Amino acid sequence: MPRSSRRIAAVRFPGIHRVMEEMRALAASGADVISLAQAVPDLSPPSPLIERAAAALRRPETHLYTPDPGLPALREGIAAMLRDEHGVPADPDGVLVTPGANAAYAALLPALAEPGDEIILPSPVYLNHLMAVQLAGCVPVEVPCIEAEGYEPDLDALAAAVTPRTAAITVVTPNNPTGAVYSRATLEGIARLAAERDLWIIADEVYAPLAFADRPHLSIGSLEAARGRTVTIGSFSKSHAMTGWRCGWLAAPPALAREVLKVHDTFFICAPRISQEMALEALRVGTSFLAPYRRELLSRRRALASVVESLPGLHWVEPRGALFAFVRFDHPMPSSELALRMLREARVCTVPGDAFGDLGEGHLRISFGASDVPRLQEAGRRLFAFFTSLFPAE
Numbered sequence: 001m002p003r004s005s006r007r008i009a010a011v012r013f014p015g016i017h018r019v020m021e022e023m024r025a026l027a028a029s030g031a032d033v034i035s036l037a038q039a040v041p042d043l044s045p046p047s048p049l050i051e052r053a054a055a056a057l058r059r060p061e062t063h064l065y066t067p068d069p070g071l072p073a074l075r076e077g078i079a080a081m082l083r084d085e086h087g088v089p090a091d092p093d094g095v096l097v098t099p100g101a102n103a104a105y106a107a108l109l110p111a112l113a114e115p116g117d118e119i120i121l122p123s124p125v126y127l128n129h130l131m132a133v134q135l136a137g138c139v140p141v142e143v144p145c146i147e148a149e150g151y152e153p154d155l156d157a158l159a160a161a162v163t164p165r166t167a168a169i170t171v172v173t174p175n176n177p178t179g180a181v182y183s184r185a186t187l188e189g190i191a192r193l194a195a196e197r198d199l200w201i202i203a204d205e206v207y208a209p210l211a212f213a214d215r216p217h218l219s220i221g222s223l224e225a226a227r228g229r230t231v232t233i234g235s236f237s238k239s240h241a242m243t244g245w246r247c248g249w250l251a252a253p254p255a256l257a258r259e260v261l262k263v264h265d266t267f268f269i270c271a272p273r274i275s276q277e278m279a280l281e282a283l284r285v286g287t288s289f290l291a292p293y294r295r296e297l298l299s300r301r302r303a304l305a306s307v308v309e310s311l312p313g314l315h316w317v318e319p320r321g322a323l324f325a326f327v328r329f330d331h332p333m334p335s336s337e338l339a340l341r342m343l344r345e346a347r348v349c350t351v352p353g354d355a356f357g358d359l360g361e362g363h364l365r366i367s368f369g370a371s372d373v374p375r376l377q378e379a380g381r382r383l384f385a386f387f388t389s390l391f392p393a394e
Helices: 016-028 047-057 072-086 101-112 127-135 155-161 184-197 254-267 273-285 288-310 335-346 373-390
Strands: 095-098 118-123 139-146 166-172 200-204 230-235 248-251 324-329 363-367
Touching: 016 335, 047 273, 072 095, 072 230, 072 248, 072 273, 095 101, 095 254, 101 127, 101 200, 101 230, 101 248, 101 254, 118 127, 118 155, 127 139, 139 155, 155 184, 166 184, 184 200, 288 324, 288 373, 335 363, 335 373
Parallel strands: 118 139, 118 166, 166 200, 200 230
Antiparallel strands: 095 248, 230 248, 324 363
């Protein structure tokens, strides 16, 4: 058989794939598995979105391509939302609608960096960003975040990581996998660094509507030092429970967006029209309907904190947004092995920390987005038995 690409073969599948495959197999066999793995909300899209999609199916144009950059009304609506709600000076000509935020990030990299250029990634790293950087032929540079400060990036370490080959700094806030919401001081420091060293800022803000009240979300693109050098990426997956509809976007300076469009057109042509129709309705509906869900997430966060703090050898860091916590454990066992043992022996599924870059090892990502308080408490009972056997009292 002819060989496949060595470059692609060097890109490692993240650990989430193995645990999710095994979890599905166990569930199919009838096992009662508690999934604290995937970052999905247990919501359905608001009914006006469903109704718009149903009506759109009856129109002949729904089954055709849209303009490659997306429906003009949707691009204008995204730009207006960024300006009005986040203070980001977005131009509709710089907005591209993509089949999800991951697609936006992957299409962006070849347009702003050359193969061999370096992309700085505060670590732990969102797993698909790490893969996208490698697939683009760029070099991921992981810079540690500070666990004791709620996984805020280390500004001195970021500055020290910049080299002549650095093209961009990626900023994910609210953060996947840590749940950190970066402070204004941190974001201002990153913006100043990017301006001083003439770097792009890639701001992944998919979880912006799920920042908790104790640390409101701030878009780095709204800061003066970041203007003209920031690409903001978002999605309707988490804000409107549209994970399966694959509709995201990026907002960039128009000249850069024209270059990204070449990649976007090659890979995707356009995002699905019916998903764009739902997204238009999502902009009209807004995100105020999420308020009860955010309150529920806070209750779940408290329940998960009680679980983690009761378990020997685990360390809780309070997430300030998104759907998960990043939990350190005191055991030499690799995180991938620990996650599989938890799944097989306790029937609780989490994501091993090594999925999130070199600095994620020794951790587990635990999602509370789709498990209510009673389910989290049941997970706690199972995990208490598991971890007390793993860390027996001396």
